[in-house]
Amino acid sequence: MIVRCSQYDFQVIERYWQDFWLKQKTFKAQEREAPKYYVLDMFPYPSGAGLHIGHPEGYTASDILGRYKKAKGFNVLHPMGWDAFGLPAEQHAITTGMHPAVNTEKNTENFRNQIQRFGFAIDWDREISTTWPSYYRWTQWIFLQLFKHGLAYVDEKPVWWCPMLETVLANEEVIGGKSERGSFPVERRQLRQWVLRITRYSDKLLDGLKDLDWPEATKRQQNLWIGRSSGGLIEFPVEGGDRSVAVFTTRPDTICGVSFIALAPEHPDVDFLTTDNCRAEIQAYRTSVTSKSDLERTDLSEGKSGTFTGRYVLNPLTGTRIPVWIADYVLPYHGTGSIMGVPAHDKRDFEFAQTYSLEIKPVLQSAQGTDTLPFCAEGVLIHSGDFSGLTSQKAQNKILEYLEKIGRGKKTVQYKLHDWLFSRQRYWGEPFPIVWVKQVDYHRIISCKNSPFKEFLPQEPVSYREKGEMWCALPLTTAHLPVQLPDISSFKPTKESPIPLQNAHKSWLNVKMNVQTGEVAAADGQLDEAWIEGTRETNTMPQWAGSCWYYLRYLSPHEENSFVNKQAEAYWGVPDFYIGGAEHAVLHLLYARFWHRFLFDIGILNTEEPFPKLFHPGVILGTDGSKMSKSRGNVVNPDTIIAQYGADTLRLYEMFLGPLEASKPWSVQNIEGVHRFLKKIWRLYVDAEGQISKKICDKEDCQKIQCLLDETIEKTSEDIEHLRFNTAISQLMIFINGVQKAAFISRQTAKKFLQLLAPFAPHIAEELWARFGESKSISEAQWPSLSENKWVQSQIKIVVQVNGKVRDEILVHTHATQDQIVQMAKVAPKVLPYLKRGTCVREIYVPHKLINLVVH
RNA sequence: GCUUGAAUGGUGGAAUGGUAGACACGCUAGACUUAGGAUCUAGUGCCGCAGGGUGUAAGGGUUCGAGUCCCUUUUCAAGCACCA
Numbered sequence: 001m002i003v004r005c006s007q008y009d010f011q012v013i014e015r016y017w018q019d020f021w022l023k024q025k026t027f028k029a030q031e032r033e034a035p036k037y038y039v040l041d042m043f044p045y046p047s048g049a050g051l052h053i054g055h056p057e058g059y060t061a062s063d064i065l066g067r068y069k070k071a072k073g074f075n076v077l078h079p080m081g082w083d084a085f086g087l088p089a090e091q092h093a094i095t096t097g098m099h100p101a102v103n104t105e106k107n108t109e110n111f112r113n114q115i116q117r118f119g120f121a122i123d124w125d126r127e128i129s130t131t132w133p134s135y136y137r138w139t140q141w142i143f144l145q146l147f148k149h150g151l152a153y154v155d156e157k158p159v160w161w162c163p164m165l166e167t168v169l170a171n172e173e174v175i176g177g178k179s180e181r182g183s184f185p186v187e188r189r190q191l192r193q194w195v196l197r198i199t200r201y202s203d204k205l206l207d208g209l210k211d212l213d214w215p216e217a218t219k220r221q222q223n224l225w226i227g228r229s230s231g232g233l234i235e236f237p238v239e240g241g242d243r244s245v246a247v248f249t250t251r252p253d254t255i256c257g258v259s260f261i262a263l264a265p266e267h268p269d270v271d272f273l274t275t276d277n278c279r280a281e282i283q284a285y286r287t288s289v290t291s292k293s294d295l296e297r298t299d300l301s302e303g304k305s306g307t308f309t310g311r312y313v314l315n316p317l318t319g320t321r322i323p324v325w326i327a328d329y330v331l332p333y334h335g336t337g338s339i340m341g342v343p344a345h346d347k348r349d350f351e352f353a354q355t356y357s358l359e360i361k362p363v364l365q366s367a368q369g370t371d372t373l374p375f376c377a378e379g380v381l382i383h384s385g386d387f388s389g390l391t392s393q394k395a396q397n398k399i400l401e402y403l404e405k406i407g408r409g410k411k412t413v414q415y416k417l418h419d420w421l422f423s424r425q426r427y428w429g430e431p432f433p434i435v436w437v438k439q440v441d442y443h444r445i446i447s448c449k450n451s452p453f454k455e456f457l458p459q460e461p462v463s464y465r466e467k468g469e470m471w472c473a474l475p476l477t478t479a480h481l482p483v484q485l486p487d488i489s490s491f492k493p494t495k496e497s498p499i500p501l502q503n504a505h506k507s508w509l510n511v512k513m514n515v516q517t518g519e520v521a522a523a524d525g526q527l528d529e530a531w532i533e534g535t536r537e538t539n540t541m542p543q544w545a546g547s548c549w550y551y552l553r554y555l556s557p558h559e560e561n562s563f564v565n566k567q568a569e570a571y572w573g574v575p576d577f578y579i580g581g582a583e584h585a586v587l588h589l590l591y592a593r594f595w596h597r598f599l600f601d602i603g604i605l606n607t608e609e610p611f612p613k614l615f616h617p618g619v620i621l622g623t624d625g626s627k628m629s630k631s632r633g634n635v636v637n638p639d640t641i642i643a644q645y646g647a648d649t650l651r652l653y654e655m656f657l658g659p660l661e662a663s664k665p666w667s668v669q670n671i672e673g674v675h676r677f678l679k680k681i682w683r684l685y686v687d688a689e690g691q692i693s694k695k696i697c698d699k700e701d702c703q704k705i706q707c708l709l710d711e712t713i714e715k716t717s718e719d720i721e722h723l724r725f726n727t728a729i730s731q732l733m734i735f736i737n738g739v740q741k742a743a744f745i746s747r748q749t750a751k752k753f754l755q756l757l758a759p760f761a762p763h764i765a766e767e768l769w770a771r772f773g774e775s776k777s778i779s780e781a782q783w784p785s786l787s788e789n790k791w792v793q794s795q796i797k798i799v800v801q802v803n804g805k806v807r808d809e810i811l812v813h814t815h816a817t818q819d820q821i822v823q824m825a826k827v828a829p830k831v832l833p834y835l836k837r838g839t840c841v842r843e844i845y846v847p848h849k850l851i852n853l854v855v856h
Numbered sequence: 857g858c859u860u861g862a863a864u865g866g867u868g869g870a871a872u873g874g875u876a877g878a879c880a881c882g883c884u885a886g887a888c889u890u891a892g893g894a895u896c897u898a899g900u901g902c903c904g905c906a907g908g909g910u911g912u913a914a915g916g917g918u919u920c921g922a923g924u925c926c927c928u929u930u931u932c933a934a935g936c937a938c939c940a
Contacts, residue, residue, distance in 0.1 A: 217860065217935070224859090227939065249940060262940095300857075300938065334939045341940090347857090348938055416939055585935085656880075658869055662862095663933080670868060673880045676895095683895085727870070730879035737879090740896095799875050804921035806875050844920050850874055854920050 006690035008682035010646030014763040018119050026777050027121040029077040031571045037074035038572050039066040040551055042580025042588070043081045045543075046107040047088055051114040053628070053636040053654075053666065058579045058617045060651045061660055061723065063120045065577060067759040068720045070121070071783035077572055078121055079554040081128035082108050086543045087165065087181055090428040093491040100428040100491070104131055114638065118647045119762050121779065126557045130430075130546025135553060137482035138563035139545050140433040142595065144456040144475050147434075149602060151197040152422070153462050154473065158333070159421055161189040166493045168193060170421045170542065173587075192464055194423035194432065194539060198594050202226055202415045205593055213613040215661075218585045225586040227416025232400045234340065234409040236261055236313035238273070239321065245269065245313050248335035248414055251345065252403075253395035255317050256384040257363035259353060260341040261324045262306060264332035265289045273324055275310030282307055282326065289328045297328055304329050304352040316408035317399065318385065327352060335414055343374065350374035364392065420591065422542060427491050427500035429540030433476040433483045435511060435520075439463065441532035442472035444515055452477050452518030474534060477518055483536075501538035509536055547588050548595040551575055551610060564605075574607050582616035589614070615723065618663040620654070625665045636666050648761035649675045655725035655760060677733055678764055681757070684739055685750065685768050692771055695743075696750045708738045709749050710786050716756050717783070725760070732757060747772065752784040799850035800825045802834040818845050825851045 005012055021027060039062045044055055066078040089100040089107075096103075108129060115122075128135050146152045160169040164184035168191060173180040198205075206226050209219050231250035238244055245261055263270055265286045274282045285307040289297065296302070306327030313322050329348055330339050343353030344362040350373065353360050364379040365371060371379075378392035387395050403409030423432070437445075442461055445453045456475035463472045476483060486508040491500055502509070507522035512531045514520075523533050549563070555572045556565030574596075589611070596610040621627060622634030629635065641650045652674040657664045687693045701709070712735040719728035735753060739745055751772055758765035758778045769778040798821060800808045808830040812821050822843050826835060834855060842854035 220860075221935065224936065229939075231940085247940080251940080298938065304938085329938050329940095331939070336940095339940045346940070348940075351938095414939075582934085656868090662869095664868075667868065667881080670881050673868095677880085679894090726868095727879080730870075733879055797875095801874080801921075804874090804919090809875080842920060844874090846874055850921095852874080852920055 004690065006686060006688055008679050008686075008764070010648060010678075010763070011643075013767045014117070014119060014647050017763045017766045018116060020766075021119070021121070021777070022116070022124065024777070025123075025125070026779060027076075027078065027123050028125060029075065029079075029123045031568065032075055034073065034075040036077065036572055036576075037066070037069040038077045038575045038577075039063075039069070040078075040554075040575035040578045041080065042578070042584065043083050043547070043550060044111060045083045045086055045088075046104065046111040048092065048103070048107050049630075050107075050110055051638050053638050053641075054581075054617075054620045055115075056118050056638060056650065057620055057654045057660075058581075059115065059118065059120055060654055061615075061617060061725065062577065062579050063118075063122075063651075064655070064720060064725060064759040065723070067121050067762065067779060068717075068783070070779055071755065071759075071781065073782070076121070077126075077554070078123065079126040079128075079557075080115065080120070080122045080124070081126075081550055081554065082111070082130065083543065083547050083550070084108060084129045084131040085429050085546055087426070087428075090426055090491060093428070097491075099487070101131065101485075104129075104428075117639075117642055118651060121762070126554050128550060128553050128557050130550065131428075133482040133484050134560075136430045136546065138553065139430050139541070139549070140481050140483060141478060141563055142549060142599070143430075143541065143545070144433055144478075145602060146196060146595075146598065147462070147473070147475050148456040148458055149598070150458050150460065151200065151598065153195055153197065154192055154464055155195050155419075156190055156192045156464065157195075158188040159191050159193055160186045161191070162186045166498060167425045168421060168423070170544075193421055194537075196420040196422045196594075198420040198591075199415060199417055201594050201597055202228065202417050204597055205590065208593065208597065208609050212609060212611070214611075215582070215614065215616055218582065218589070218614065218616065221585045222590055225417060225590065228413060229415075230411070230413045232396075232403070232409050233336070233412045234316065234403060235407075236316060236322065236340070237408075239312040239314055243269075243272070244408075245273070245324065245338055246336045247338050247340045248412065249340055251342065251392075251396070252399045252409070253378075253381060253387075253390075253392040254342040254345045254363055255315065255340065255399060256381075256387070257342040257344050257361045258315055258320075258322055258340045259343055259359040259361060260349075261313055261322055261338065262327040262330045262341050262352070263309075263324065263338040264330040265326045265328055266332040267326070267330075267337045269338075270309065270326055273309045273311045278308060278310035282309060285326065292328070304348065304355055306352065306356065308356075316403060316406065323358075325356075333418070334416070345375055347374050347376060420594075422545075423539035424542050425493065425499045426540050427485070427488065429542065430545055431483045431485055431501070431540055432537035433481060434537040435474045435476065435513065435534035436471045436537065437474045437513075437532055437534035439470040439472055441534070442474060444532060445474065448515045451515050452479065453513065453515065473537070474513070476520070479518060480520055499538045501536075501540065504538070509538070510534075511536060544588060544591045548592045549599075551578075551592075552605075569606065574610050574612060577613050577615070578611040579615045579617060581619075616661060618659070618661050620657070621663060621665045623666050623668065628666075641671070645671060645675045646678075646763070648678055648763050652678070652729060652761055656729045658726055660723050660725060674729070677736065678761060680740070681736055681764065681768075684736065686771070692747075695739075695745065696747055697744050698747060699744060701746045701749050702742065705738065705742050705745050705749060706787055708735055709752060712756060713752070713784050713786055720759065729760060732760070754778060755781055755784050796848055798825070798848075800828050800831050801850060801852040802831060802855055804852060807831050807834060821845065821851060825853065 041059050041062050066076045070076040084104045089104045092103050093100040130136060160174045162169055162179045162184050165179060169179055169186060174186055178184060179186055206228055209222055229250050231248060232252045233246055233248055235244040235246050304327060306325045309324045309326060311324045313324055315322055341349040343350045343360040345364055360373060363381060363383050364375060365382050366379045381388050381390050381395050387399060400409055400411050445451050453474060455477040461472045463470055486504040488500060488503045490503060493500055497503055510523040511520050512523045512533045514530050515532060516530045552564045556568040559565040592610050597608055599605040600608050622632060624634055626632060653671045656674050684695060685693055712731050715731040716728045754765045754769050755778060766778050794814060795811045796814055798810050798812050799806055800810055808828040810824050810828050812824060825831060838855040840853050840855050844852040
């Protein structure tokens with residue numbers, strides 16, 4: 001049952017117990033009558049580079065918590081899986097010609113082996129991968145639900161296109177004008193794309209944040225990303241015409257200070273607004289803007305530029321003539337794509353007005369009245385007719401109410417959040433379960449009473465027009481899922497067919513469907529009455545799709561009739577603890593919340609939010625304090641550390657580095673410290689023959705050891721609950737240092753310590769536990785409780801301060817009164833000289849801790 | 857630029873407003889050793905032989921008492937960055 005070694009041979013010990021746990025299924029989670037605890041790690045992308053030293057930081061933390069909760073009597077679920085669709089596998093396929101599935105399988109195997117070498121208490125029977133057809137079948141099914149409920153549509157619109165990656169990217173994947181992956185330049189292109197209507201959930205996603213136990217910074221980020229701002233839509237009538245220019249503003253109180261209107265150069269009304277004598281200049285300016293990259297355009301140091309259209313509009317409140325400009329600091333994809341310029345009270349407008357010598361007219365004043373322009377805070381209105389004298393807050397309401405009455409404006413809310421661009425021109429992703437059919441054929445489905453294709457039919461058809469033909473999106477049905485990825489000969493996108501799946505065999509691409517039976521087959525040109533023809537959607541879903549719901553699949557990974565088994569969902573619910581990188585603050589974590597809330601809304605989930613408690617471990621940096629990267633050559637490979645010191649040491653080391661949430665540099669030297677700690681434990685427990693050491697015996701512990709054990713139980717329990725693993729480990733070290741000084745300790749105490757150690761260093765704890773003759777895993781044992789007969793201390797130490805500075809210590813009887821203690825303190829040898837210098841005017845006594853004498 | 861967070865020995869880091877530097881690394885000395893990169897013992901913020909003084913980025917404040925709370929400044933990190 002146990003390893004036969006007298007030395008601390010961590011290689012043999014760790015391998016033995018890892019095999020033991022896997023074979024015995026020690027950590028298999030099954031629904032039973034007990035409180036549940038679901039710990040979840042963000043599942044990794046199994047990259048070819050293998051496990052990074054940062055991965056096990058979070059995994060170890062969740063493992064400690066999971067093992068602790070199990071010992072506390074909880075039924076713990078700790079699963080692991082693979083977020084295995086994605087770009088790197090596809091790029092590998094393009095360069096090597098190897099199918100991404102083969103390469104992904106290889107990398108996954110490697111990741112699984114590496115992770116298993118850490119000895120995590122994972123239920124491997126629940127392993128999933130987003131790339132398994134049995135998994136993505138249900139990703140497709142959830143998409144069809146979104147489709148059915150009108151939350152998925154196609155749109156031809158400007159999207160971020162990355163020429164290097166040859167794909168479109170979501171807003172969230174573009175950072176500072178470059179692609180999130182690889183930092184390549186991006187540009188805007190008009191393309192037909194699948195889009196998910198996440199904006200319909202803006203308010204719900206915002207409100208739901210309030211109750212989540214998440215890092216404040218992450219909540220703030222999501223808040224900013226959704227970017228709700230309330231203000232007004234105001235119409236400026238065009239001089240001498242019946243049209244108007246609409247702007248969105250959050251500061252309607254400044255409307256009397258408007259000295260220009262600026263439109264984004266791309267604004268569709270620019271042509272109409274431009275007068276003939278300005279047309280040439282406007283054209284030139286627009287051309288210069290489109291040639292700019294987004295990075296150049298949003299470069300703040302460039303200053304502001306624009307051109308006059310020749311047109312004037314009228315201020316709906318004052319009737320003042322206002323020139324209409326176009327300017328590239330106005331963004332086409334926000335609000336109405338046009339703004340009212342109030343230079344006196346907006347920094348950007350101020351800059352623009354200065355450049356082009358436009359009027360700068362203050363209409364707001366602070367209480368002091370000596371404001372430097374631009375004055376962007378709120379204040380009291382001036383030069384604003386009837387509204388003068390009102391505060392900004394009041395004026396905003398009154399002005400909008402007035403504009404609404406005269407039909408020139410209304411209150412409105414704007415969001416920074418855009419609908420989620422959901423399609424990618426890639427091979428290695430989930431195919432859409434959609435077939436494009438002609439409008440007439442779509443109507444045949446609608447009019448066929450019992451057509452199976454009605455399962456996911458939306459109220460309004462999703463369609464687009466091409467070459468005079470209207471194409472409608474026909475959703476396949478649950479019975480057709482999964483729509484598997486077809487084999488293709490080349491993964492490389494080409495100019496002619498930038499979408500890899502367009503190279504799929506015609507028998508996959510072109511299909512015929514039986515309207516009545518729901519049968520789908522390769523199109524063969526022969527159409528009986530019940531059949532219609534169509535073409536499959538060739539875009540695939542983005543990587544985020546699979547990670548939107550994986551935490552639900554873990555609950556019933558083998559369920560074949562549903563994406564999640566109802567009983568399993570009722571029992572396990574959502575993760576009690578979710579841990580993973582802060583880099584997912586607005587991507588994965590926002591998308592998953594959206595899907596979860598949607599599934600709740602259509603009545604197939606019991607909870608509104610997927611992750612009630614979230615934690616981000618800090619980044620582990622290289623020894624030089626900078627981010628680990630291949631190019632810097634400061635990458636640490638977990639395999640070499642495990643080979644040299646063992647998994648227990650690495651686990652302990654990563655937890656001992658510092659607070660879990662802090663970013664910390666890796667240090668080779670410090671790892672020796674925790675390794676020494678484990679060797680010290682081994683020497684204290686095991687003698688030269690490999691037997692339990694004589695130091696551990698059946699005698700009763702001395703008071704010191706018993707108090708120390710109680711302290712250690714208390715401290716480690718509390719620290720684990722609060723994820724303060726570094727201080728928990730230091731307490732374990734304090735205990736061992738104490739044991740080293742003691743003559744002996746009891747078997748009971750020795751075993752209790754092993755239990756405290758087990759969540760952190762499970763292999764050595766399990767091995768020593770077994771050597772005490774235990775036949776069951778240490779993980780099955782109940783967490784130790786405090787000893788019942790607590791030693792009663794007769795004397796306590798009181799610190800004596802004079803004017804807040806420590807001068808002496810006195811030993812007093814536990815039940816001494818405050819007066820007695822004050823008297824003792826006043827005659828303490830090191831205190832006396834200070835008392836002689838003045839008179840004691842006050843004594844502050846903190847029970848059982850200190851006494852402070854105030855001397856003047 | 858804006859927002860948020862942080863700053864403690866040679867190093868990583870401890871410290872419900874109540875003994876600053878726990879624990880560990882490193883270093884110094886010693887012990888055991890053929891040997892020590894194993895192990896054990898003692899020491900280790902700074903100044904001072906010592907009594908003692910001083911000390912948590914800098915300055916101010918609140919308090920009997922401040923690393924901790926408040927204000928100003930500096931530096932660093934993260935996020936956002938023309939979102940009207």
